[in-house]
Amino acid sequence: MRAGGMGEEAQEAARLKDLLPASWRMETQVSPRAEHPAAIASTPLLPWQRTCRVSLNFKKWVQFAPVQRELLFLREVAWRQQTRWLQVGPLQGVLGFGALVAIVEGTQVDLTGIAGGALLVLVAGNQLWRRQRSVAMEFAADQEAIAVARKRGYTEAAAVQALLSALEEAWRLEGRRGPSFTEATRMQALRAQLGGETPPIGTATVWE
Template sequence: MNINEEIARLRDLLPASWRMTTSIKSKPEQTEPISSLQILPWAKGAQIGINFRLWRQLPEAERDLLLLHEVSWRQQTKWLQLGAYQGIAATAFVGGIVEAIQGDVTGMAIAILLGTIGINQILRGNKSSQVQVQADNEAIEVAQKRGYREVEAAKALLEAIPDAARLMGRNTPEFTELIRCQNLRAIAGLSKNTIPDAVINDI
């Protein structure tokens, strides 16, 4: 596999709005086939790292869907997206500055506590089953615009999740992966049991 050619191919797979802000780089030192960094307020977009020694062991369809999921997931978890906990973190940050200027130690402590709570909730939400399932669904939608059929894309991602885990030396699926796989089985027509939105939202 030619790394530069694969990166170019993967970039072409992305929608134009993602392509302009997504960076894909070779990361031979990482233990995952694909990884990414949180999109922080000062970052332009998703930064994707790929270990091509592991990456080349996956079929092309699995590679495509893993990339689309990773970028979609990061796009959905931007720190600047409006939300209750983003508001708490921002308010606490501003409040902390004001309290520091005024020399109010108690106020500073409360602001730090609120900020920590807000940030922790943001990070937890970013890894939730709901966000991951939404990223899977969006990845499949984008894949269909690139010539994949819905069932084909769902099956590819369904197979990619455990395959990527095995390449990392992990044979036991994580709970969120089980939820994702069940959702993908339903989309692929391999299971009639869907996961209700209410259940996903609570996880």
């Protein structure tokens, strides 16, 4: 696929979306974004924005091997699904309770109650924001992408290798001096998952 052709970009977007589970596919939109410095980027799933918009810089995107593209895409969507704000959990419960308290007390003009509710919202929101950017959440998204890839015919080793090699190449294509701390930690974990072996991407066995 050459960069630039709108038809080819649409075909690539459709091909990538076909890899997704049906529930993810309904919430994912893929579009080109030539000015973005990263090969792939996305928007979060929020209560008022239920669609994850994945942007691809096709000039950089096509420099990855097809298997690398697939794992990068699956991983990006998996990360957004892992960090969605509407998942049921303790922090979301506290966030909702705090908002409810603030609203109820606001109708009664109780400044102390409003302040207490607002504080709960602030604390829970901050904790949720930090958790979504934790290394553990990054690892979970990697494993979720690998699990989806296995359902699409990849062996586990091939999926891990494709994602690892894509991460190793991404920072170079984006003109960065090196990988971020989180990327380096993820790569270390993926190498460990492979047993320390990192064969060239061209020699990996992709399909079972």
